[in-house]
Amino acid sequence: MTALQFDLLATDPDSHARRGTLTLNHGVVQTPIFMPVGTYGTVKGVMPRSLEEMGAQIILGNTFHLWMRPGLDVMGAFGGLHAFEQWNRPILTDSGGFQVWSLGAMRKISEEGVKFASPVNGDKLLLTPEVSMQIQTVLNSDIVMQFDECTPYETQGRITTEAEARRSMELSLRWAKRCQAEFARLQNPNALFGIVQGGMFEHLREESLAALVEMDFPGYAVGGVSVGEPKEDMRRITAHTPHRLPAHKPRYLMGVGTPEDLVEGVAQGVDMFDCVMPTRNARNGTIFTRYGDLKLRNARHRNDPQPLDPSCTCHACAGTAGVPWADGGRGGFSRAYLHHLDRCGEMLGPMLATIHNLHYYLNLMREIREALDAGRFGEFRRQFASDRARGV
Ligand SMILES: CC1(C)O[C@H]2[C@@H](O1)[C@@]1(COC(C)(C)O1)O[C@@H]2CNc1nc2cc3nc(N)[nH]c(=O)c3cc2[nH]1
Numbered sequence: 001m002t003a004l005q006f007d008l009l010a011t012d013p014d015s016h017a018r019r020g021t022l023t024l025n026h027g028v029v030q031t032p033i034f035m036p037v038g039t040y041g042t043v044k045g046v047m048p049r050s051l052e053e054m055g056a057q058i059i060l061g062n063t064f065h066l067w068m069r070p071g072l073d074v075m076g077a078f079g080g081l082h083a084f085e086q087w088n089r090p091i092l093t094d095s096g097g098f099q100v101w102s103l104g105a106m107r108k109i110s111e112e113g114v115k116f117a118s119p120v121n122g123d124k125l126l127l128t129p130e131v132s133m134q135i136q137t138v139l140n141s142d143i144v145m146q147f148d149e150c151t152p153y154e155t156q157g158r159i160t161t162e163a164e165a166r167r168s169m170e171l172s173l174r175w176a177k178r179c180q181a182e183f184a185r186l187q188n189p190n191a192l193f194g195i196v197q198g199g200m201f202e203h204l205r206e207e208s209l210a211a212l213v214e215m216d217f218p219g220y221a222v223g224g225v226s227v228g229e230p231k232e233d234m235r236r237i238t239a240h241t242p243h244r245l246p247a248h249k250p251r252y253l254m255g256v257g258t259p260e261d262l263v264e265g266v267a268q269g270v271d272m273f274d275c276v277m278p279t280r281n282a283r284n285g286t287i288f289t290r291y292g293d294l295k296l297r298n299a300r301h302r303n304d305p306q307p308l309d310p311s312c313t314c315h316a317c318a319g320t321a322g323v324p325w326a327d328g329g330r331g332g333f334s335r336a337y338l339h340h341l342d343r344c345g346e347m348l349g350p351m352l353a354t355i356h357n358l359h360y361y362l363n364l365m366r367e368i369r370e371a372l373d374a375g376r377f378g379e380f381r382r383q384f385a386s387d388r389a390r391g392v
């Protein structure tokens with residue numbers, strides 16, 4: 001069984017967009033795809049069965065957090081993350097470096113790896129390319145991300161220089177080689193992805209990309225974006241790097257993004273996305289809809305009988321029958337009710353909002369795949385932008 005098989009089904013003549021299938025050890029994924037984030041072994045507030053019903057095909061887990069808690073002994077006893085969290089479809093795990101950095105934990109980076117204090121119990125720990133591979137082997141994730149340094153956009157208000165971005169990118173390349181060696185030594189049966197770094201410098205991105213392609217990974221990610229950089233920088237790197245990656249291998253843009261970022265990313269040749277936005281925003285009352293974003297806490301929703309999105313077929317908007325309000329369905333929950341739950345701090349509020357936001361993201365990717373299958377991605381892109389500009 002090969003760890004990964006990527007088949008291109010269609011490409012858009014007017015952009016870098018493409019339609020594919022990704023066959024992994026735990027199943028087949030239709031691309032382009034959005035991957036819900038399940039950092040601690042759960043997509044916050046959503047049952048695995050609900051994730052399947054809304055069309056989630058692959059979810060994310062995280063090396064760093066699961067290593068801290070529950071720890072490798074527990075994960076090993078379950079044979080990995082799938083049995084532990086009762087998710088039988090593919091899982092992608094990030095390698096831990098970004099999470100140490102994003103925690104802002106006191107950390108020391110050296111050639112060997114990253115030294116830091118555990119945020120759980122203060123233990124002094126060292127995360128290296130080899131340890132990251134060992135943890136991800138125990139987790140048995142279908143896609144393993146290389147251990148890298150996510151080059152920051154800025155540090156204490158000072159923008160990363162070209163020389164600093166080069167040093168960081170070159171360290172990640174040396175760590176990529178070490179990951180490949182350890183992954184092979186462990187005889188991990190899954191797929192290891194390389195991660196392109198290079199900061200906001202196109203020529204460094206090309207150097208990183210060329211070196212990683214030389215190492216012949218089965219798939220690649222573009223890292224070092226969605227790290228607080230200005231939107232135009234993210235758009236510039238997203239327009240530059242993904243389509244330069246090998247066309248016959250999957251391309252993953254890490255940590256991105258808004259619905260607009262996903263449509264733009266697909267147009268630039270990206271196959272896979274993950275982002276905390278649909279789940280995190282749901283918990284703070286920002287709802288994604290076909291016609292723009294909705295702020296649930298706004299008093300105007302206090303007695304609004306409509307669902308979050310009248311065109312939506314999710315359980316929150318259309319109930320188990322799944323008939324949208326716009327087609328006469330009345331089985332869902334109203335904006336008034338969600339507004340009420342939010343004001344009372346009731347846990348059902350974030351749960352329903354999360355179901356809706358994840359369904360919105362997964363449904364958006366389904367509509368993109370259908371448009372690519374039908375050869376009308378350009379028309380879809382224009383309609384999407386005009387609908388979203390209409391406002392709720
Ligand atoms: C820290 C936390 C939870 O991770 C999310 C989220 O906040 C937040 C904060 O603002 C938004 C944009 C909404 O997403 O930024 C994170 C999403 N951006 C992102 N994730 C990444 C993961 C990465 N992993 C590796 N191994 N290497 C990378 O270069 C890398 C780059 C990344 N960029």
Ligand SMILES: [Zn+2]
Pocket residue numbers: 308309312313314315316317318355356357359
């Ligand atoms: Zn909905």
